[in-house]
Amino acid sequence: MKHLSLAIIFVAALHNANSVHLGSRIVGGEESAPGAYPWQVFVEGVANGQAISGCGGTIISDRHVLTAAQCFDGAQIARMYFGSFNITASDEPNRVLMETSDFTIHPDFNSVYDNDIAVITLPRALELNEFIAVANLPSGADIESDFIGTEGLLAGWGSPDGTNSLSPTLRFTRNTVIEKVDCEAHYGVDWMGPGKLCIETQDLNGPCYGDAGSGLIRESDKTIIGTFSFLDTRGCLDGFAVGFIRVGQLVDWINGIVGAKNIK
Structure with a gap:
């Protein structure tokens, strides 16, 4: 079987909490506690000022986020939400929002999703804390x-x-x-x-x-x-x-x- 596109699923209702559909079957498991997974980042691919994709990402240094190459199909900018729990809320006290055009897609990413990976370089260093933290790369x-x-x-x-x-x-x-x-x-x-x-x-x-x-x-x-x-x-x-x-x-x-x- 082929894959389904996973990144180009940006929902217009994202910024309208009342429009987000929560079914009785929870595909993603359970709701986390705020700050439970501080390495997690919400990543939007942006083109012409509009979000065209919604993805996840992982903080791997105070200047870098690891995500999927497919998230940037047609995107000009990466917009990232750090320290976030509810991405529809406009007043999250621990959220840090950044945008950058500095993202690098693996050169061998292809149509069968080999090397489906990208690294985003941030415009400034993150201030690491209990809500924003780094995950480790394999060694x-x-x-x-x-x-x-x-x-x-x-x-x-x-x-x-x-x-x-x-x-x-x-x-x-x-x-x-x-x-x-x-x-x-x-x-x-x-x-x-x-x-x-x-x-x-x-x-x-x-x-x-x-x-x-x-x-x-x-x-x-x-x-x-x-x-x-x-x-x-x-x-x-x-x-x-x-x-x-x-x-x-x-x-x-x-x-x-x-x-x-x-x-x-």
């Missing part, structure tokens, strides 16, 4: 690990009911990384290259539209295992495995950008 043995059997935490504002409406508040779910062969049988061997991994969603908790780019986090040490990239064309309510980009496979490329674009 050592984790760079080559396939993380089979590892439970990861995923947070985001993606659709809670399988529609094109985002959740106004941050939600989270925990899912386990499964054997790649289980995904190859579903998506095809050609689709599941070495830079991808999958998680189970049999309990109908998992990422959905608007969660592209959100990080799968190993909570014990706040390490980002993968970034959400694709799901089955039948949607996110049927319990099919969903796919991520393996961050460890691309950590050298990521570190090259982070090192080159730090404040001098």
Whole structure:
């Protein structure tokens, strides 16, 4: 099966809380507490002054956010909400809003979503605190690990009911990384290259539209295992495995950008 577009799902109702549809089935798990996942960022792709996509992202340094390449199809600017819980609220005390045109898409991102990853460089350093914090990139043995059997935490504002409406508040779910062969049988061997991994969603908790780019986090040490990239064309309510980009496979490329674009 092919993937469904996950990023180009920006909802006009995003800034109108009354229009956000919350179904009885919570695709994204549970509502978080404010500040529970301070590395999580809401990312909008903006073109001609209008938001054209809604995605997730992960803070990887005080100057950088990791997200999905697909989030910037046609975008000129990245707009980011840091320290946010309710993205429809206009008076969040811990929110920091930034915009930049400095984002780098992996040069080998392609039509089968290989290397679906991008790094956003911020215009100024974030002030890190209990609501805005950094997640760790894989290092050592984790760079080559396939993380089979590892439970990861995923947070985001993606659709809670399988529609094109985002959740106004941050939600989270925990899912386990499964054997790649289980995904190859579903998506095809050609689709599941070495830079991808999958998680189970049999309990109908998992990422959905608007969660592209959100990080799968190993909570014990706040390490980002993968970034959400694709799901089955039948949607996110049927319990099919969903796919991520393996961050460890691309950590050298990521570190090259982070090192080159730090404040001098």
